[in-house]
Amino acid sequence: MTLRSVFARFGLIIIIVMFFSFFSYVSPVFLTFDNQVNIIEASAIVLILALGMTLVVAMGGIDLSIGIAFDFGAAFAVVALKDFGAAWYVACLIGVMGGALVGLLNAILIVGLKISPFMATLGTFFVGSSVERVFTNGGGPISYRRMPQEYRDLAVGDVFGIPTEVIIAAAVCLVYFVVLERSIFGKRIHAIGLQKDAANVAGIPVRRYMFVAFILASATCAIGGLIGSANIRMFTPLAGFSYLLDAIAAVFIGAAIHPKGRPNVIGTLVGVLFLGMIGNGLNLMGLDFNLKAALSGIILVSALALAVAQQRFR
Amino acid sequence: MTQPMSQRLLGVFPIIVFACLFAYLGVQSTTFLSLDTLELITKQAVPTVIVSLGLATVVIAGGDDVVAGGIDLSIPATAIICAAIIADQLTNQGASLPFAMILAFGAAAIIGAINAFLVVGLRMTPLLATLSMSVAIVGITKVITSSRRIGVTDETIVFIRDGTIFGIAASVVMTTVLVLVFYHALHRTRWGMNMQATGGSRDAAEISGILTRRFVVQSFLIAAFAGWIASVFVLARGSGSSPGTEENMLLEMVLATFLGAAFSPRRVVTLWGAVLGAVVVSALSVGFISIGVNVFWTGCIKGALILLVVASASVTTKGRS
């Protein structure tokens, strides 16, 4: 095995291990059990959004509107609870449907009007953010202090000591793993993402699958929105945007560590945990908030560049 | 080969929509169709026009396929970081304007070079490369400014904000000159034609002996340069550097550049189109305010406009091939 092939296969993994060792070395707290749980808990929402993104990217698209789906999930659920007194599970269902609405718009634009996924979801992003601003009269949060405990528990509860949000994220992750990596639906999605024309000739109804996948991805992101709103007991407009780049980065990092360079669920999980570890480690180093923003941005670019370079070396 | 009537109509559909919008604004607001409003519109459009020049250059050299072609989302962030550097140097470090400008230029050059390396060297998708670069740049800007506003009182900057040249706002005159320089370089020189050919069809350009990779690299450097120039006007408009202004500029830049394609007779991204697009976007914002539309709706309208333009373009090209 040459140095080159080692890099091509394990480059990013080595970097991840190096960061892990580095943080363990500089911070005595980093390796503690509680802190590791912190990392996982902090990564739960990002993971859910990154999984939605994984589905879209595996199909050869991109979704810049996952933040909007996140927000819509939160808004629909909070409004259902607050103004309509809905039961917590009904609110969850309504929230997910609110997110699916965003996906429906994307699907119509991309599959129906044949706009490229980038432009279409960018447009959805702008329209969606504006709708949120209008709905909240300029971006003020809608808070609901007295939300049902069951709903609140989505974020702060625990089952046998494991935080609920981690359980939800793990469940979504498992479902995605089964759907994308083990089911025939996933096989077809991957075929579309690899070679759309070949998938079409092989008799896969490409347009129908793309339609469903965009809706599914947005609905998934809305689950993240439910947890987010439960955590702070309010809907904050445009809160979802901050997850976008982490989600994209996690997917591409995940693709880089896949033997064939494909977006995949396990890889995305690793990518999300890597980003979570960086954020956590930089925090523990006691860095200034601004410096932390700069460093994590630089690490992000470098990790992505490395991920791409790694695939080129194959 | 003539196209069917319905398709030609679809092609000009965005233009009709805009014409109707402006006619409506003119009728609704007594002040909208006046010289003062025109000056306000052009002054407001200045930074967007300049960053759009940069984006148009990248799209012209890279092709207008948004994912596989050329795009640079880091230009607004470049403008913001250059503004932060200049403001920091002038106000906090007591440096002279030329020195501050040179320092900012260095930063922009590095950004352009990294973008070019990521896209041409590593063959990263421009979208992913420049989007992540944008995040990193915004992060570094936070370190420079500590996420605070830095006011600037430098005479030159104040002149650019308030001064006039031959009775016309200084910023507008300067931008006009810049637009003409860009136009000449890209549309009226051999170099510019070769850059257009590179974006038009990479294969055709290479078979004609054009070194396409070089032109793509240059386009990213020019984009960073546009960001650097824009920073001065960003400083002037805000009387200093303020955090968090890049997002709105990003939206307006993308909208203006791709909107411009709908105005160009060839339905492709051009410099004139980008400039016109930026002015139209600014005019819409000013117009909506003048008739008292809820300001929060403007984002929705802009988003819908992007979709309208792109959808009509995709429908017409589909019909053509």
Add this chain to the structure above:
Amino acid sequence: MTDTLLKMCDITKSFPGVLALDAVDLEVERGEIHGLVGENGAGKSTIIKVLAGVYKADGGSVDIDGETLADVTPRSVHDAGVRFIHQELHLVQHFTVTESVFMGQEEQTLLGLSARAMRAKAEAFFETALGTQLSGKTLIRDLGIAERKLVQIARALIDAKAKLVVFDEPTAPLTSGETDKLFAAIRKLKEQGIAMIYVSHYLAEITDICDRVTVLRNGQNAGRFDDVFDNSAPAMISAMVGREIDELFPTTEHSAAAPRLEIQSLCADAFNDVSLTVHRHEIVGIAGLVGSGREDLIDTIYGLKAPSSGTLKIDGIAQRFRAPSEAVAAGIALVPRDRRHDGLVLDMSVSDNVNLAALDSVSRWTLENRRASHAVATEMSETLDIRPRNIAATARLLSGGNQQKVVLGRWLNKGADIFILDEPTVGVDVGAKVEIYQHIENLAKDGVSVLVSSSDPGELIGLCDRILVMLRGKIVAEVSTTDLGVDTLVALTTGGAVQEVAV
């Protein structure tokens, strides 16, 4: 007066395992139009690429204007005055005619581009050199294909230094009216003393405009015609073909049964009023050159493109496919011509590719049953002798023949009633060819209807019961393969037949 402009002597070129050119000579005189013909794989494009400096010859010499080129590179050939008109247009859709003509060779002064001068020059060139009127301001995308071809020619010749122009299949995408336009321009160039090499499959065109013709076969010179007459085509064909059909093909008579696929007056952009019927147990061939509309016809039947009018019936029931998935549901399978782009998902494994069309049958509760899918793939791999016998291998890494077997295996697995095979053996080695033919034969025996579209006349004659010949978007002949000679079929497809056979 004999005045040799280009003299290529004893050109030899081999690729790993193939001798592509074996001591080939090619001589072109000043001011003549020299035809270069031969079957696919005869070495035409190889010798053109040697002349272009794209391939480096293993042996032989290239003389231009009496001077031997020491080093044949794209640069030195260009400097010697040789220009190439490639089959692909390489134009930018949104450029004007002037911009396209001067692409990469723009003229400018200190003040910028000399736009007006260039436009005048381009328009004058079209007028005087090509004998046509074309506005320099028109956009390429508003031009017809023939005019685009003229723009491409103008780009190569505008510097007025060209002595020899090589045309590679210039008329393939043109209709007959457009061809006349191009020929007028070519004759005009000849009047100006420019020599041309004209590579084409259309023998009618070759006999029409060429002064002399060189024929290649299997990488060797197979004859040169110093005088070309309208009735020279048959002699050229026998020089080109020169072989008997080998024993590649299984010989079985099929008893035609009930019609299964019926197409009535189907029309689309690339073809007109096409009607055909394929019965059970029958193998029907479609012959035609590139650009004859054959490819679009296949795509339209399979739902990849929409017809403008006409009907398609399967077992007597009218169908309208909006997507291939609907065609597949109706029992049609397509083995596409572009195997690497449309046939296989190259980065998926052999197993995944074999199962791709019939995933439902190897799943339980929508989850892939890997044991079942692997069993199917292993069985197919055995039946079709796919090598390597590793179903986890990535499809990209297989040889052409084995890749084709994977595509075939997918549809055998799916079990379709109508098989459409488009260029089934392009890039397939002889061994795999024989096997693929046998499988096609077996399909017909089992009652499947087979439609084969191919540019290899020998293949069609050996395999099919009947052959429909397409020329410029129309079916011009229907022939039975009994006692059909390759030369007759070639004559029909190339328009070289003295009399067109009515349908």
